[in-house]
Amino acid sequence: MNLLKDITIGQYVPGESTIHRLDPRVKIALSAVLMVLIFVVESYIGFAIIFGFLLLVTLLSGIQFRYVIRGLKPILFLVLITVVFNLFFAKGTLVVPQKIYGISLPITWEGLATAVRMAIRLILLVFSTSLLTLSTSPIQLTDAMENLLAPFKKIGIPAHELAMMMTIALRFIPVLIEETDKIFKAQRSRGARFGRGGIIEKAKSLLPILVPLFVHAFKHAEDLAAAMESRCYRGGEGRTRLRQLKITALDGWAFLFCGIIFSFVAWWNFYGKL
Amino acid sequence: MSNNELTNTSDTPILRTENLCHVYQPGTPFEFAALNNVNIEIKKGEMAGIIGPTGSGKSTLVQHFNGLLKPTSGRVLVENQDINKREKKKRDKKSKDSEKPVCFKVGLVFQFPEYQLFEETVFEDIAFGPRNMELSPDEVNKRVYEAMEWMKIDAENMKDRSPFSLSGGEMRRVALAGVLAMQPSVLVLDEPTAGLDPRGCSELRDILRRLHSELNITLIMITHEMQEIARMVDHLIIMNKGEVYADGAPAEIFSNKEKIEALELGIPPAMELLNRLQQKGFNLKTNITGMEEAADEILKALK
Numbered sequence: 320m321n322l323l324k325d326i327t328i329g330q331y332v333p334g335e336s337t338i339h340r341l342d343p344r345v346k347i348a349l350s351a352v353l354m355v356l357i358f359v360v361e362s363y364i365g366f367a368i369i370f371g372f373l374l375l376v377t378l379l380s381g382i383q384f385r386y387v388i389r390g391l392k393p394i395l396f397l398v399l400i401t402v403v404f405n406l407f408f409a410k411g412t413l414v415v416p417q418k419i420y421g422i423s424l425p426i427t428w429e430g431l432a433t434a435v436r437m438a439i440r441l442i443l444l445v446f447s448t449s450l451l452t453l454s455t456s457p458i459q460l461t462d463a464m465e466n467l468l469a470p471f472k473k474i475g476i477p478a479h480e481l482a483m484m485m486t487i488a489l490r491f492i493p494v495l496i497e498e499t500d501k502i503f504k505a506q507r508s509r510g511a512r513f514g515r516g517g518i519i520e521k522a523k524s525l526l527p528i529l530v531p532l533f534v535h536a537f538k539h540a541e542d543l544a545a546a547m548e549s550r551c552y553r554g555g556e557g558r559t560r561l562r563q564l565k566i567t568a569l570d571g572w573a574f575l576f577c578g579i580i581f582s583f584v585a586w587w588n589f590y591g592k593l
Numbered sequence: 594m595s596n597n598e599l600t601n602t603s604d605t606p607i608l609r610t611e612n613l614c615h616v617y618q619p620g621t622p623f624e625f626a627a628l629n630n631v632n633i634e635i636k637k638g639e640m641a642g643i644i645g646p647t648g649s650g651k652s653t654l655v656q657h658f659n660g661l662l663k664p665t666s667g668r669v670l671v672e673n674q675d676i677n678k679r680e681k682k683k684r685d686k687k688s689k690d691s692e693k694p695v696c697f698k699v700g701l702v703f704q705f706p707e708y709q710l711f712e713e714t715v716f717e718d719i720a721f722g723p724r725n726m727e728l729s730p731d732e733v734n735k736r737v738y739e740a741m742e743w744m745k746i747d748a749e750n751m752k753d754r755s756p757f758s759l760s761g762g763e764m765r766r767v768a769l770a771g772v773l774a775m776q777p778s779v780l781v782l783d784e785p786t787a788g789l790d791p792r793g794c795s796e797l798r799d800i801l802r803r804l805h806s807e808l809n810i811t812l813i814m815i816t817h818e819m820q821e822i823a824r825m826v827d828h829l830i831i832m833n834k835g836e837v838y839a840d841g842a843p844a845e846i847f848s849n850k851e852k853i854e855a856l857e858l859g860i861p862p863a864m865e866l867l868n869r870l871q872q873k874g875f876n877l878k879t880n881i882t883g884m885e886e887a888a889d890e891i892l893k894a895l896k
Contacts, residue, residue: 332622382622383621383622385620386620386621386622389621498708501703501708502708502709504656504661504703505701505703505706505708505709506709507661508659508661508700508701508702508703508772509709509721509722509725509771509772509775510697510721510722510725510726510775511721511725512725526711527709527711527721530711531708531709531710531711534708534757535708
């Protein structure tokens, strides 16, 4: 039972590939454009091109394909729900017009088409975002976030504080996962059983895990606050950074390449349909 | 490895591993072989120690003893029964208590066990394990008070207090009592004295010694403290890089100085002293790990 170890979202795979070396800001910006594109595109050819593009990026990143795919597992349920909803709640021509045992199957061709599109969109979306997090370290990601949000400081968005919160949150995900695993094992050694009985029983059986976990989390928070204070942390004002983000020629090429592909897909979608 | 050194004792083995291997996160970029072909044997009533550098697989190994981790390959036998096989058989029959026998026979106490406390009172927390065994309330009561007595917990004053209001040493003893109350025949402890002050350490060691001698519990301890473990245990297993590096009586193991020093684990101070004296030309035995015995040996050599 190592359920927690299967979580790949936000799990960084260290590497030196072209994709890893791209500036995180460029990666975030391009991912954002791609996300919009995924929701704008209607044609299957467009989806196919995007899928091909993502495969190419996976190949370039040197991350095992099946490892990326594992990250899709947790959202399969979500995809299923979306598909079911779209399938049954769309108006149009029925797929099976005849009534069977007096009940007509409320599935329409239009619903079917939307359901398939939504499923593809969700999968592509998670595929692209997991590629981003798999090839970019959390520290790089938050640095880039802070940098990208900096212009909004003027309208009162605390870019540095947000980035710091994210860094800390990300930093403690593995710690808390490990601790949950440990507490889980310790309680199981004391004969605790999980996920048995009714819903109240199930919830109760989580107490021996949740209580120690919260105690831990608060202790970590206190320790961290003390450590930050003792190093005179005062927030973002006047802070310089150890790792400077630099745009290189590689980023230019990435922009150009993605720009061409993305605009082609968009053009095909709006004007290319025959 | 050299576990046949022990087969001449007539005791029956209570715990045995056969070609035990464990791979973490197989099929990911983080794949890691933590245990490789581990064959060890613990006799009934033994006090055994497992030492080794960080990442040598000690903790992974002991988590196999009560079925928390399943072997990637190989077998774990408790009282000559494959713990994973039996479980499977029971699950096929859709029995509810598939994990019952194993994790109650081998009690596992993790490092810093005080972090597993969660109940409102000390009594309730110690009773958690026995209650999971579905014992009668009277039996649970009896076991909790017994465990408190063994762990030197003042039942009158402490039983209704919140475990979170106790001192570190007290919390540790409450957590240990929680496992002890399940009355396991093998007690496995991961760094039982880590983070305690010297007095807490020696108190806890005394308690463990008494558990071993008076209750005849088989004790297995993971530890870093070389000098203490060498004096306490009668069977020592040294792990390195997921493999058994040395296995035998402490005096035997430490007498192979080069092998031990290669791991930078250090050897017990008494032994180190005797070794140096021998190098200076004194005629004495060096396979002694206890301070008192070493003093006697030096006196003998000086006569």
